[in-house]
Amino acid sequence: MLETEVKGKRKLELEEIRRDFPLLGREVHGRPLVYFDNGATTQKPKRVIDTIERYYSLENANIHRGVHYLSQQATTAYEEARKKVANFIGAASDREIIFTKGTTDSINLVAFSFGESLKEGDEILISHLEHHSNIVPWQMLCERKGCVLKVIPMNDRGELIQEEFEKLLSTRTKLLALSHVSNSLGIVNPVREMIRKARDYGARVLIDGAQSVQHTTIDVVDLDCDFYVFSGHKIYGPTGVGVLYGKESVLDAMTPYQGGGDMIKTVRFEKTTYNELPFKFEAGTPNIVGGIGLGAALDYLSEFDMHEIEAHEASVSAYLGACLKEIDGVRIYGESEQKLGVQSFLVEGIHPFDLGTILDQQGVAVRTGHHCTQPIMDFYQIPGTVRASFAMYNKKEEVDVFMNALERAVKMLK
Numbered sequence: 001m002l003e004t005e006v007k008g009k010r011k012l013e014l015e016e017i018r019r020d021f022p023l024l025g026r027e028v029h030g031r032p033l034v035y036f037d038n039g040a041t042t043q044k045p046k047r048v049i050d051t052i053e054r055y056y057s058l059e060n061a062n063i064h065r066g067v068h069y070l071s072q073q074a075t076t077a078y079e080e081a082r083k084k085v086a087n088f089i090g091a092a093s094d095r096e097i098i099f100t101k102g103t104t105d106s107i108n109l110v111a112f113s114f115g116e117s118l119k120e121g122d123e124i125l126i127s128h129l130e131h132h133s134n135i136v137p138w139q140m141l142c143e144r145k146g147c148v149l150k151v152i153p154m155n156d157r158g159e160l161i162q163e164e165f166e167k168l169l170s171t172r173t174k175l176l177a178l179s180h181v182s183n184s185l186g187i188v189n190p191v192r193e194m195i196r197k198a199r200d201y202g203a204r205v206l207i208d209g210a211q212s213v214q215h216t217t218i219d220v221v222d223l224d225c226d227f228y229v230f231s232g233h234k235i236y237g238p239t240g241v242g243v244l245y246g247k248e249s250v251l252d253a254m255t256p257y258q259g260g261g262d263m264i265k266t267v268r269f270e271k272t273t274y275n276e277l278p279f280k281f282e283a284g285t286p287n288i289v290g291g292i293g294l295g296a297a298l299d300y301l302s303e304f305d306m307h308e309i310e311a312h313e314a315s316v317s318a319y320l321g322a323c324l325k326e327i328d329g330v331r332i333y334g335e336s337e338q339k340l341g342v343q344s345f346l347v348e349g350i351h352p353f354d355l356g357t358i359l360d361q362q363g364v365a366v367r368t369g370h371h372c373t374q375p376i377m378d379f380y381q382i383p384g385t386v387r388a389s390f391a392m393y394n395k396k397e398e399v400d401v402f403m404n405a406l407e408r409a410v411k412m413l414k
């Protein structure tokens with residue numbers, strides 16, 4: 001573990017941290033749980049659970065519309081949470097933070113609203129590594145508007161082929177929509193350089209941060225992306241809430257996504273005027289407790305040094321990677337040096353679903369299947385992988401339990 005101490009930050013004492021997450025103390029099938037499915041969703045610290053319980057027990061009211069005490073208090077808490085998000089990702093202003101339902105919802109918002117400005121023949125560039133939610137909304141936009149979807153190819157190691165990316169860029173490219181980290185392979189894309197190259201052609205850039213924001217320090221101004229999206233539930237917060245960061249000037253120029261209450265200034269049958277940012281994009285009563293719960297999750301994470309979390313998770317992941325290589329017939333998918341949070345693999349001759357089932361019987365939770373990235377599975381011509389994905393609370397001892405369980409499973413299935 002990294003021994004550098006940052007002033008005022010809590011050290012990553014694993015046993016102490018694990019006690020902050022009540023669920024980690026439970027058993028599954030009579031065995032202590034080893035939770036290696038953090039790429040699908042993370043567990044929640046008590047601080048988040050308590051915040052949600054307190055909100056519904058003592059603070060519940062609708063926001064932005066009441067003169068009464070509870071409504072004002074709830075409004076303040078929700079808007080404070082928005083500021084916490086802005087600070088956490090280095091946004092210039094909290095007007096640039098739109099609360100959504102999650103990554104999928106954020107991408108659909110951009111595909112619809114930003115998409116309204118696109119014309120026939122305009123090109124949208126995505127990559128072979130994208131999650132379905134960063135593919136399908138663009139296909140739907142292309143059908144609606146007659147735009148053309150282009151795909152940056154990958155190589156056998158799971159990396160995007162940069163020369164091909166450069167060849168695909170042109171002044172017709174209006175948007176590059178790219179994952180920061182692949183949820184399936186853990187590959188970290190060189191987003192900073194790719195954003196710069198896309199900018200040279202005047203393209204806007206959306207970064208899917210669903211698998212990066214919880215693992216590494218994010219500064220959207222430094223990255224210089226136009227949009228950055230992520231889900232609350234993968235960063236220790238509740239489900240049903242997520243974030244769309246957008247540059248103020250870009251969001252200002254976009255038409256609203258949905259119409260309704262809260263997103264308007266005045267409504268007349270002749271003409272309606274829209275509210276200012278960020279409310280223009282938040283029609284209807286939002287997921288108030290979700291936003292406040294996400295704020296509590298970011299408060300929790302901010303107690304620690306993000307660099308220490310990143311180094312710790314990298315060491316757990318690298319340890320698992322090294323152990324896997326010792327086993328006959330294992331292939332790890334995603335072989336770049338630049339990986340975060342995920343080890344994806346297969347054992348020759350064994351279906352990933354069978355492996356996952358026998359791991360589960362031993363209390364080990366992993367994900368098996370295509371991980372919402374069917375094009376990657378098609379590329380490798382495999383039905384899916386077994387994916388172990390990590391969070392701040394995972395430890396090397398769990399990797400040892402995992403490896404014992406895996407060796408037993410392989411013996412049973414071979």
Ligand SMILES: *Cc1c(COP(=O)(O)O)cnc(C)c1O
Nearest residue numbers: 102103104131133183210211231
């Ligand atoms: C999980 C995930 C999504 C979708 O997130 P939801 O919370 O299901 O909306 C999109 N992209 C990546 C990279 C993901 O890991």
